[in-house]
Amino acid sequence: MTPKPSDDRDAPVDQGTAFDHVSRRPGGWTVPTLVFAWSVMVAAGLSIVWQYEHAAGPLHAAPDRWPIASQIERSPERWTLVLFAHPKCPCTRATLGELARIMTQGADRVQASALFVKPPACSLEPGWEYSELWQAAEQIPGLNVCADPGGVEANRFAAAISGLVLLYDPAGRLKFRGGITASRGHSGDNLGRSTIVQLLNQGSGDVDNTKVYGCELGTNLQETHRSCRQP
Structure with missing residues (x-):
């Protein structure tokens, strides 16, 4: 079986x-x-x-009145906008995109400058600040692009995070400080951009500050030479 x-x-x-x-x-x-x-x-x-x-950086109190010692050109007839940026911060690319939209909607009412901070540790690195972000900023019509050697202006305006935007009225009074993206490195509708456009068009806005999303500028600017050589 x-x-x-x-x-x-x-x-x-x-x-x-x-x-x-x-x-x-x-x-x-x-x-x-x-x-x-x-x-x-x-x-x-x-x-x-x-x-x-969604981790925002510190937002320090910027001068309420335009600093007399500042070398940034300010218009007595138009609004003055200043963007502080780190040349190597990938998050700031989205900020530049939002700034381009602002300039498209209110270029005739604002004088805008983008300052790229160059730390003292990178002072011997020729052209370190001339990054892809710098080139992208130069493509924005009406935007004055310049370097901030040693972070002198960044310290003067208490800028700590790349992507910080300050907006002063024609009389030199601070009306807005903050970021113009909704989160780190993301483009799209956001309170910062809409507030600036509202200020330029109507003279007043719903808020006077927003969160800033970006890399640290380092107002003490203690960056290493290694960071200066990052691509």
């Missing part, structure tokens, strides 16, 4: 199937456990990214 094939169902109760041995052994992983662990890791990663994108 042909012997009956073995079947896991005939195995002793305490023996179990091969899969049961895998799932029951200490430290064993089942498919549901792996899926759960993967989901937790993905959620944690997304949370870190979200926190980074």
